Amino acid sequence: MATSVTVYGPPLSTAVSRVLVCLLEKDVPFQLVPVSMAKMEHKKPDFIKMQPFGQVPAFQDDDITLFESRAICRYIAEKYPTQGTAGLYGTNPLVKASIDQWLEAESQSFNPPSSVLTFQLVFAPRMKLKQDEALIKLNEGKLVKVLDVYENRLGSSRYLAGDEFSLADLSHLPNTQFLVDKTDRAELFTSRKNVSRWWSEISTRPAWKKVVEMQNA
Amino acid sequence: MAVKVFGFVGSNATYRVLASLYEKNVDFELVTVNMAAWEHKRPRFLARNPFGQVPAFEDGDVSLFESRAITKYVAEAYADKGTSLKSKDLKKSAIEGVWAEVEAQKFDPATAKLTWELFFKPLFGMTTDEAVVEEFSKKLEPVLDVYEARLTECKYLGGDSFSLADLHHLPNTQVLMGTKVKSQFDARPHVSAWAADILARPAWVKVTSLLPK
Numbered sequence: 001m002a003t004s005v006t007v008y009g010p011p012l013s014t015a016v017s018r019v020l021v022c023l024l025e026k027d028v029p030f031q032l033v034p035v036s037m038a039k040m041e042h043k044k045p046d047f048i049k050m051q052p053f054g055q056v057p058a059f060q061d062d063d064i065t066l067f068e069s070r071a072i073c074r075y076i077a078e079k080y081p082t083q084g085t086a087g088l089y090g091t092n093p094l095v096k097a098s099i100d101q102w103l104e105a106e107s108q109s110f111n112p113p114s115s116v117l118t119f120q121l122v123f124a125p126r127m128k129l130k131q132d133e134a135l136i137k138l139n140e141g142k143l144v145k146v147l148d149v150y151e152n153r154l155g156s157s158r159y160l161a162g163d164e165f166s167l168a169d170l171s172h173l174p175n176t177q178f179l180v181d182k183t184d185r186a187e188l189f190t191s192r193k194n195v196s197r198w199w200s201e202i203s204t205r206p207a208w209k210k211v212v213e214m215q216n217a
Numbered sequence: 218m219a220v221k222v223f224g225f226v227g228s229n230a231t232y233r234v235l236a237s238l239y240e241k242n243v244d245f246e247l248v249t250v251n252m253a254a255w256e257h258k259r260p261r262f263l264a265r266n267p268f269g270q271v272p273a274f275e276d277g278d279v280s281l282f283e284s285r286a287i288t289k290y291v292a293e294a295y296a297d298k299g300t301s302l303k304s305k306d307l308k309k310s311a312i313e314g315v316w317a318e319v320e321a322q323k324f325d326p327a328t329a330k331l332t333w334e335l336f337f338k339p340l341f342g343m344t345t346d347e348a349v350v351e352e353f354s355k356k357l358e359p360v361l362d363v364y365e366a367r368l369t370e371c372k373y374l375g376g377d378s379f380s381l382a383d384l385h386h387l388p389n390t391q392v393l394m395g396t397k398v399k400s401q402f403d404a405r406p407h408v409s410a411w412a413a414d415i416l417a418r419p420a421w422v423k424v425t426s427l428l429p430k
Contacts (some may be wrong), residue, residue: 053323053365063310068318075311097281097290104283106320149267186304 004041005030008047009056010037011214014118014174015069016057020214021173022073026084032214043170048069070107085125085207087164095162102160102168109149113142114175121183147188147195154194159202171201177203220245223265223416225252229332229388230284231272232424236387237288239420241299247427285321288381300420302381313375316367316382319360321376327357328389328398335396354398361401361408368407373415383415391416391425 002014005023007030009016023030035041035056050058053065054142059066061079066072077089090096116139124131153160160168176199178187202208220238222245224231238245250256250271260271260301265273274280274287277292281287292302304310334345367374375382376411390412395400405408415421 052366053319053359059366059373064311066311066315068315068322071311071314071318075307078310079307093290093293094279095285096293098280100286100289101283103280104321105268106284108283112326146268 004062006033006060007031008033008050008060009042011036011211011217013056014115014178015055016214017169017174017177017211018069019059019072019076020055021170021207021211022076022167024084024210025088025170025205026076026080028076028080028083033154041088054057057094070103070171071168073170077167085165088167088170089167090161093108095164095166098161099166099168103171105160106168106171109146110143110172111175113139113146114179117143117183117185118175118178121185122178140188143188147192147215150198151192151194159198165202165205173202173208173211177208218246219245219277221246221248221275222246223250223262223274224270225250226427227337228252228271229329229392230270232388232391233284234272234274234287234291235424235427236384236421237291237302237381239423240302240384240418241291241295243291243295243298247273285317285381285385288384292381300379302379302384304376304378304380309376313380313382316374317380317385320364320382320385323360324357324386325389327353327360328393331357331396331398332389333390335398336392353400356400357398361405363407364408364411368411375413379415379418384410386426387415387421391421 005028007016007019007023011017011020011032020032021028032122037056041047042051042056047058050060050065053066053067057067057069057072059072061075066075081089081091087095088094090099115142116135118127120136120139150160157163159165177190180189180203182197187200220243222231222234222238223249226249235245235247246347249301250262250298252271256262257266257271262273263269265275265334268282272284272287273282274290276399277288279290281290288302296305302312304383330349334350339347371377374385390402394402394412394416397398402412406410
């Protein structure tokens with residue numbers, strides 16, 4: 001099937017998986033081109049042309065090339081507003097603003113500590129690198145504060161930005177999946193009643209389950 | 218007044234929002250949050266921003282936090298007023314969005330640390346940690362290299378027109394131009410020209426006139 005959308009990168013990458021789940025939620029066909037990080041393919045000139053920082057993912061649709069997973073997700077949601085999951089970027093400007101607010105919260109407050117923990121607890125051992133206990137403790141402390149805010153928010157709202165699943169919730173899937181599934185820190189999420197309920201709902205969506213299958217393949 | 222910004226003169230993120238409002242010629246009231254008295258951690262403010270950070274924003278019934286979400290709202294709600302901050306073309310807007318993410322993910326983490334060490338700490342009578350300055354100056358170098366290459370292709374980061382992608386850089390860049398980090402910008406002709414251009418924008422000059430002398 002001819003398709004205009006290409007994603008470059010391994011599905012195990014949190015940023016790549018963020019884009020994949022968005023495409024699946026929106027029923028947008030795509031081809032996934034593997035990039036071997038072990039062979040440093042992401043630092044080669046052909047890749048750098050698409051992504052000047054040499055990071056995955058890179059993304060092409062028709063004649064445009066994009067990078068930064070959250071920018072790619074916004075583009076997909078704006079290009080296909082009524083296809084697949086309709087409310088992903090809101091159906092009116094006020095909901096959209098709320099989604100952008102919680103997507104920024106994910107990007108600025110949730111992502112930094114959860115990324116450090118994911119690297120330290122999941123990837124460092126796999127790469128035979130020594131874990132930094134001080135860094136783990138520091139970032140766990142930061143993440144706890146963020147999850148306390150979420151616990152409160154999700155007590156009065158089904159999803160972060162409102163009543164419908166949106167890009168704001170979606171953006172949390174990659175890091176949380178690793179922390180809940182592949183570390184002994186799942187209780188950070190599961191011990192919080194509302195966060196646990198929210199995680200259970202968003203992680204069992206068919207699109208995300210498909211991405212996890214791709215990661216475990 | 219319908220538009221209110223709850224912030225603090227001295228908060229980079231507050232300036233980001235003010236810049237967007239001035240660009241759009243939208244009248245607003247700046248309500249000062251007394252950070253020294255921990256007002257930002259009290260229930261009344263936490264109701265506006267549960268993370269206890271400035272700025273928070275109100276426009277009639279709309280309440281928002283996170284400066285980059287607020288500027289996007291301003292750019293879209295007032296699309297037909299003042300300067301265009303977001304292209305109406307989907308592809309052009311997507312590319313602007315890429316570089317706005319670069320600011321959020323790469324430029325800000327490096328430069329916010331530098332503004333704290335080199336500007337705010339001395340202001341508060343604290344000592345600059347030179348090791349941190351060196352570490353984060355090094356982190357900034359490859360980012361500015363990418364910017365230099367990008368700005369040889371087009372006048373602004375997001376394309377040929379000024380957009381939120383450029384605007385979001387204003388607060389940290391302004392502060393760093395008064396520090397030794399200026400040399401990192403000056404070493405790159407296109408980055409240097411771009412920085413001078415955006416810092417000279419009348420809307421930005423209005424923001425800086427709010428700063429204590």
